[in-house]
Amino acid sequence: MEMKVMADTLWVLITGMLVFFMNLGFGCVEAGFQQSKNCVNILSKNFVVFAASTVAFWFIGWGLMFGDGNPFVGLQGLFMTGGLDNSPATGDAYQGVYSALNWTGVPLAAKFFFQLVFAGTAATIVSGAVGGRIKYFSFIVFSLVLVGIIYPISGHWIWGGGWLAKAGFWDFAGSTVVHSVGGWAALTGAVILGPRFGKFGPNGRINAIPGHNMALALIGALVLWLGWFGFNPGSTMAADPRLMSHICLTTNMAACTGLLAATAMSTWMLKKPDFGMTINGCLAGLVAITAGCAFVSVSSSAIIGLIAGAIVVPAVIFFDKMRIDDPVGATSVHLVCGTLGTLFVGLFAQDWVSPNTTGDGLLFGGGTKLLMAQLTGIVAVGAFVLVASSITWLVVKAVMGIRVSLQEEIEGLDIGEHGNQAYPDFVGRKSHISYLGVSNSEGRSS
Amino acid sequence: MEMKVMADTLWVLITGMLVFFMNLGFGCVEAGFQQSKNCVNILSKNFVVFAASTVAFWFIGWGLMFGDGNPFVGLQGLFMTGGLDNSPATGDAYQGVYSALNWTGVPLAAKFFFQLVFAGTAATIVSGAVGGRIKYFSFIVFSLVLVGIIYPISGHWIWGGGWLAKAGFWDFAGSTVVHSVGGWAALTGAVILGPRFGKFGPNGRINAIPGHNMALALIGALVLWLGWFGFNPGSTMAADPRLMSHICLTTNMAACTGLLAATAMSTWMLKKPDFGMTINGCLAGLVAITAGCAFVSVSSSAIIGLIAGAIVVPAVIFFDKMRIDDPVGATSVHLVCGTLGTLFVGLFAQDWVSPNTTGDGLLFGGGTKLLMAQLTGIVAVGAFVLVASSITWLVVKAVMGIRVSLQEEIEGLDIGEHGNQAYPDFVGRKSHISYLGVSNSEGRSS
Amino acid sequence: MEMKVMADTLWVLITGMLVFFMNLGFGCVEAGFQQSKNCVNILSKNFVVFAASTVAFWFIGWGLMFGDGNPFVGLQGLFMTGGLDNSPATGDAYQGVYSALNWTGVPLAAKFFFQLVFAGTAATIVSGAVGGRIKYFSFIVFSLVLVGIIYPISGHWIWGGGWLAKAGFWDFAGSTVVHSVGGWAALTGAVILGPRFGKFGPNGRINAIPGHNMALALIGALVLWLGWFGFNPGSTMAADPRLMSHICLTTNMAACTGLLAATAMSTWMLKKPDFGMTINGCLAGLVAITAGCAFVSVSSSAIIGLIAGAIVVPAVIFFDKMRIDDPVGATSVHLVCGTLGTLFVGLFAQDWVSPNTTGDGLLFGGGTKLLMAQLTGIVAVGAFVLVASSITWLVVKAVMGIRVSLQEEIEGLDIGEHGNQAYPDFVGRKSHISYLGVSNSEGRSS
Numbered sequence A, B, C: 001m002e003m004k005v006m007a008d009t010l011w012v013l014i015t016g017m018l019v020f021f022m023n024l025g026f027g028c029v030e031a032g033f034q035q036s037k038n039c040v041n042i043l044s045k046n047f048v049v050f051a052a053s054t055v056a057f058w059f060i061g062w063g064l065m066f067g068d069g070n071p072f073v074g075l076q077g078l079f080m081t082g083g084l085d086n087s088p089a090t091g092d093a094y095q096g097v098y099s100a101l102n103w104t105g106v107p108l109a110a111k112f113f114f115q116l117v118f119a120g121t122a123a124t125i126v127s128g129a130v131g132g133r134i135k136y137f138s139f140i141v142f143s144l145v146l147v148g149i150i151y152p153i154s155g156h157w158i159w160g161g162g163w164l165a166k167a168g169f170w171d172f173a174g175s176t177v178v179h180s181v182g183g184w185a186a187l188t189g190a191v192i193l194g195p196r197f198g199k200f201g202p203n204g205r206i207n208a209i210p211g212h213n214m215a216l217a218l219i220g221a222l223v224l225w226l227g228w229f230g231f232n233p234g235s236t237m238a239a240d241p242r243l244m245s246h247i248c249l250t251t252n253m254a255a256c257t258g259l260l261a262a263t264a265m266s267t268w269m270l271k272k273p274d275f276g277m278t279i280n281g282c283l284a285g286l287v288a289i290t291a292g293c294a295f296v297s298v299s300s301s302a303i304i305g306l307i308a309g310a311i312v313v314p315a316v317i318f319f320d321k322m323r324i325d326d327p328v329g330a331t332s333v334h335l336v337c338g339t340l341g342t343l344f345v346g347l348f349a350q351d352w353v354s355p356n357t358t359g360d361g362l363l364f365g366g367g368t369k370l371l372m373a374q375l376t377g378i379v380a381v382g383a384f385v386l387v388a389s390s391i392t393w394l395v396v397k398a399v400m401g402i403r404v405s406l407q408e409e410i411e412g413l414d415i416g417e418h419g420n421q422a423y424p425d426f427v428g429r430k431s432h433i434s435y436l437g438v439s440n441s442e443g444r445s446s
Helices: A002-032 A036-066 A108-129 A136-158 A175-193 A214-231 A241-270 A275-290 A298-321 A330-348 A369-400 A406-411 A413-418 B002-032 B036-066 B108-129 B136-158 B175-193 B214-231 B241-270 B275-290 B298-321 B330-348 B369-400 B406-411 B413-418 C002-032 C036-066 C108-129 C136-158 C175-193 C214-231 C241-270 C275-290 C298-321 C330-348 C369-400 C406-411 C413-418
Strands: none
Touching: A002 A036, A002 A108, A002 A214, A002 B002, A002 C002, A002 C214, A002 C241, A036 A108, A036 A136, A036 A413, A036 C214, A036 C241, A036 C275, A108 A136, A108 A175, A108 A330, A108 C241, A136 A175, A136 A369, A136 A413, A175 A275, A175 A330, A175 A369, A214 A241, A214 A275, A214 B002, A214 B036, A241 A275, A241 A298, A241 B002, A241 B036, A241 B108, A275 A298, A275 A330, A275 B036, A298 A330, A330 A369, A406 A413, B002 B036, B002 B108, B002 B214, B002 C002, B036 B108, B036 B136, B036 B413, B108 B136, B108 B175, B108 B330, B136 B175, B136 B369, B136 B413, B175 B275, B175 B330, B175 B369, B214 B241, B214 B275, B214 C002, B214 C036, B241 B275, B241 B298, B241 C002, B241 C036, B241 C108, B275 B298, B275 B330, B275 C036, B298 B330, B330 B369, B406 B413, C002 C036, C002 C108, C002 C214, C036 C108, C036 C136, C036 C413, C108 C136, C108 C175, C108 C330, C136 C175, C136 C369, C136 C413, C175 C275, C175 C330, C175 C369, C214 C241, C214 C275, C241 C275, C241 C298, C275 C298, C275 C330, C298 C330, C330 C369, C406 C413
């Protein structure tokens, strides 16, 4: 037994470290896909937001999410002060206030560490979508609310033993808990902020604002992919040899087919294999498989990735047409594919993969019950986060403002917000704002 | 027993993730050592090729390589559909069609994951050597054949229980299985494509085409080094405390002495410690120790690295003199040092390191038998891959063409193949093609 | 028992790999914070120094540090030839000459690997502080002495069972053993070399020399943070579930509060949240928690990080005012916060965290005994390294010179020392030396 605790803890901590490393991945992808004049600002936002998240999750989020309470929110164990907790004892032997996690036999600190790095991810998703025009400290305040309150509440419904868990909703590693929540917060932020100056021209013109560093974007993408091997397989929170190996395969496969599908799709729609789309296709596959990675077969994961990668390309174009300015495609990747992936559990789940969890999905003879539960969760979480984050953005806007001045935006947030330059030794090129009929050359797509 | 499966699986999955991360390493080294106008193209090739490899290895390569069959090729277990496989059972208790891997007690999915990330490496080696002039989709098609068919066949001979394994040939982690195979495919590709425009001038002149980003190259080199701690120690495919610790040391030592030797050698031959040579010396040491990391002492690993690092510098110059344009030195690193490393097993192996495997090599009183077996393998694999990949390249050339137009090559493949720019915010410098008597300033050595 | 050895070895090797990866972190932070004309030189120094360290530590350092000997130095087990060592046997069952490490039940090679990557860190700290003007080979010679002799001797006092260990001095993962030692060596180097040309103007003017690549700096910072999850939790050198989980939390928390404090402090002192200060605040928190990560509560770690992050900002300004030119703030981060963190053990330690080690610190009713022991260690190690590294620098200076010519310094060390350029495809901006009253725009801070 003691040996099992060792192995489980090794797995949880090491995969948690990989998830932590996703902070670098998000920072690099988001900075690479935006302009050099905003590079320091984006990097700094991604860096500081994890620190802010740690504090917020430690003070309040963790207890709201995993503390014992009612079906809607955790009420005990705030400030990690839940009294006696005898982890790594499990099941009925567990005595403490975080009983929603009594199935994993690791020390309390390991549980907290693993959930903390997940919580940090949600805020980091928002960062990209609001880039290039948000005030630095306003973003941090929003993130504190998101990680301290909004994310934990909907998380409690699902992973904290709340009403959605009881309703038969399944989200293994967080397509909804993490990615859709981050995606909704990103979408509301992007809408409330409005587009960057020059992004949308008159007569429906959509302007290309290319990302400044594709090498940085690739570093980010591969670090994220690596991190996902922590995110998904680590969510077993136990060293279960068969399951964690299986999840490595489903995760990897969906990333690959997503990548290939988006590359093909962009070759077809944009005439050439756009590199930004290839990257976003990979991330789309990863986001989509996150909910079902422990519930579907490897073949199904290939199909799930394929669909997600194919959809992310028109999704990016769709948001542009809606004149919603999301410089890195975060909404298309995290919200659209997070929602899809959650839904796909209802279609592709097979009981043999993780017995006594989801049962079979619709395509494998399981009927529509699971699918309906998934839909319920998608709608409920979406409605909650949409409202809660809109209110938060609007309050922040009213109290401290959320958008930098037009002059600062044009000069770049690096100088305006930080007094820094990202690359002072190099001669920059003037931003050439060219109006195009179609946005085939977003930051994500140069 | 169950605990051992846990520990073994932890080790195999985590080291497999590190090997996966080598995709980032190869991408960064190769892009850093080439021109900025081709940066997106190189990154995209390295990124997409792993996805393509995953699909090809899943569909066919895995079965050809590890499925039961004859001494030349695996015939069962294609599409991972080998029927019942009761891994993690081992030895005689194992029942399934992948009996060549019945010595490792991890789930089938873990075996597949670990071998998959190895297979991806082979294709990635090719990418650098053919950079700057190959058509994007032609490269992907070649890679599908390489990872789906060529690599698994020679791999079956060695790791799949085929004729070379039975002949007493040893290659612990793949100096030949992976690196030489990739190196031969790279060499044939570079020759069949011909050199980049401007690389070789009249009268035997060799032109310097400096790499565009040495920071990117260093990131790549250190990510590769980290990845090699997965590649070599992970190839135990079991948590064997003594052996995996030993392999960490031999791997690290050879990297260090290779790095130092190439730095010294370039200081001597080129008058200054060329940074590209330092990086390639490190990789040379790593490639060379890969075959013998589990069979030689730490002192021997120091010598092996030293020789590899010293040889890589004249090797780079040699290929330039042969007017073979390999922009990143992949042939010198992977083919030359992979071959050397395989041979060195026959010289430096000592029975005590891994009892009941290689026995002692020539320098430790073991006679020439092992050395002859190693030579046999080197020649056989070399001949096979040379022929098979030449045919593949020529077929691809005939069917879809392999080289971009001269105009596209001059303008850069980023625009031509992808419609992207890697660094649109920065002012570029015109390619200044300076003719030099000696190539001391390749991409890898600027 | 055998299973425990497996789990322990898994942990030690994997965390050792993370510490190895810190080489990339240091390289990127240091290069990002300095000028592009010196980028190759800085990267190459960081890369080569680890190889040199490996050789020096293998030949002599390891034996001096961990070999049995007297309270001041190890005398046995040089060249890893300590005769029979029956690791992983522990305690009284251990027979060998490295009895200071007989408490950890892993193979000898794993112990060596883990300690080796630590030793490499010390040299790497120096690299940044002496950047922009030191001769390449002179730096390498100094590093050989530092890692081969100086670091192991003071290390023997503490981790090798020497006199400081017996005096009740505690430094869990090396705030003093590694960071202060590196910091003192960095400080002496920076002083003896003198400032970079143009750094300090007439009339007390301090000139800003901005770092050239903030994306590179962030990559470095997050890689370092990841590496610290190896550095601190790995220093358990055993898979102790409770303790290693706890250390993940204290390490992470101090990084976060350090980051936030430095961001706030720079906003207050410099009017804007300077990105370089944010990064250095994070590293300051990490350095400061290193000594006490296994001895203090999570709440205490938050306070320790907060203080370190707040102090690093005025510390950077202080060294500038003293006209000591440390281009990356290494002295402020590693020496100042390493010293602080060591001292804080005497204040914040609590017996329950690691029973039978430090006992309680002053703030938790433990009296001043621990604090005095900590002070003794700080002073003793500081005095030793100050003297030993000054002598070493002066001998190197006398024998081979340590500073490049003024002309080479102005043109950049990349060309002068290596014949390379880091970014040949981009148009550079002329160094504009602007004199400021205050240094708010150091490499690390703009």
